[in-house]
Amino acid sequence: MNSREERTEGTGSGPVIGVFDSGFGGLTVLKALLWRMPGARFVFLGDTARLPYGSKSRRTIARYAAESARFLVNQQGAEFLVIACNTASALALDAIQEAVPIPVLGVIEPGAAAAALASKTKDVLVIATEATVASHAYAAACRTRGLRAVEKACPLLVPLVEEGWIEHPVTAEVARIYLNEVLEEAAAARQSPDTLVLGCTHYPLLRGLLEREILELSTSTAIRVIDSAEATAEAASQLVAEVSKAGAGSRTELSASGSPGNPSIHCFATDSVEKFERLGSRFLGLQVGKVELVDLGG
Numbered sequence: 001m002n003s004r005e006e007r008t009e010g011t012g013s014g015p016v017i018g019v020f021d022s023g024f025g026g027l028t029v030l031k032a033l034l035w036r037m038p039g040a041r042f043v044f045l046g047d048t049a050r051l052p053y054g055s056k057s058r059r060t061i062a063r064y065a066a067e068s069a070r071f072l073v074n075q076q077g078a079e080f081l082v083i084a085c086n087t088a089s090a091l092a093l094d095a096i097q098e099a100v101p102i103p104v105l106g107v108i109e110p111g112a113a114a115a116a117l118a119s120k121t122k123d124v125l126v127i128a129t130e131a132t133v134a135s136h137a138y139a140a141a142c143r144t145r146g147l148r149a150v151e152k153a154c155p156l157l158v159p160l161v162e163e164g165w166i167e168h169p170v171t172a173e174v175a176r177i178y179l180n181e182v183l184e185e186a187a188a189a190r191q192s193p194d195t196l197v198l199g200c201t202h203y204p205l206l207r208g209l210l211e212r213e214i215l216e217l218s219t220s221t222a223i224r225v226i227d228s229a230e231a232t233a234e235a236a237s238q239l240v241a242e243v244s245k246a247g248a249g250s251r252t253e254l255s256a257s258g259s260p261g262n263p264s265i266h267c268f269a270t271d272s273v274e275k276f277e278r279l280g281s282r283f284l285g286l287q288v289g290k291v292e293l294v295d296l297g298g
Contacts, residue, residue: 014040015240018078020068021046022053024269024276025158025201026084027283029107032233033082034263037240041264043076046280047296049271053087054131061088062095067296073100076266080243082236083107084201084229086128090137103239107201110235111228112141115195118224119147123191125182125223126151127210128199129158138199148191151199152182161202162279167209175206176213183217193218197226204229205283267291 017040019030024046047068053061065088072078081104083089089106097104115124126138126149133153142149160171186193196214198204204227214223269276273291280288
């Protein structure tokens with residue numbers, strides 16, 4: 001067995017945690033989970049045959065997401081489910097929760113909760129994909145926490161990340177344009193944002209670039225960047241610890257942060273496994289290993 005296979009097979013003896021995304025951007029959430037729950041076993045599914053979810057109807061997204069959730073639970077034994085997809089979290093979280101009998105956590109509520117803790121002005125910015133912004137899910141989640149949110153769709157950032165242009169001047173210029181526009185919208189609404197939520201699982205790869213750009217553009221107030229992948233992983237680790245502690249076999253040690261070491265990861269994709277293996281390692285920060293092809297139907 002080569003080192004790549006050894007790394008992904010791992011020796012995790014904790015609960016099985018299913019992680020689902022319409023593609024592979026959700027691997028940034030898995031990366032954050034690995035550091036918080038190094039003893040868990042992870043099963044990741046990227047529904048790459050049916051992406052992008054954002055161009056589908058709510059009903060279709062709910063059906064696709066529910067099928068993926070059932071695969072992770074019924075066929076892979078997931079005991080907890082993390083929806084590492086903003087579109088599915090925004091439009092299909094209820095359908096997923098109805099489809100499986102285990103705890104389910106999306107990415108939007110944790111991101112909004114982290115913003116509420118970070119913001120002093122209670123004005124926040126959210127950048128995301130067009131589908132997520134159109135759902136206004138972040139704005140709603142922020143509003144329930146007493147925040148005012150200005151949302152901005154940034155459709156060019158995802159392809160730039162997938163191209164590998166993380167520190168490219170073109171990416172910096174595109175990011176600068178988007179950030180300047182959302183700051184102008186906030187100013188027009190007489191808001192004083194001090195928090196920027198990264199509402200797409202691709203964006204954590206651009207966090208350094210975005211932090212630099214927003215620092216240069218925002219002259220009146222320092223703006224803190226909230227990585228929704230990190231916020232989701234923190235919320236998931238707390239949920240797993242609470243549920244495990246309440247159960248017969250306590251696994252409270254899983255809530256402790258630490259090196260992922262030799263994690264137990266099994267990745268599935270519904271199409272384009274070669275692309276998943278190539279790009280997935282960039283998002284995860286380590287080799288994803290052999291990705292298994294699975295057919296979930298049409």
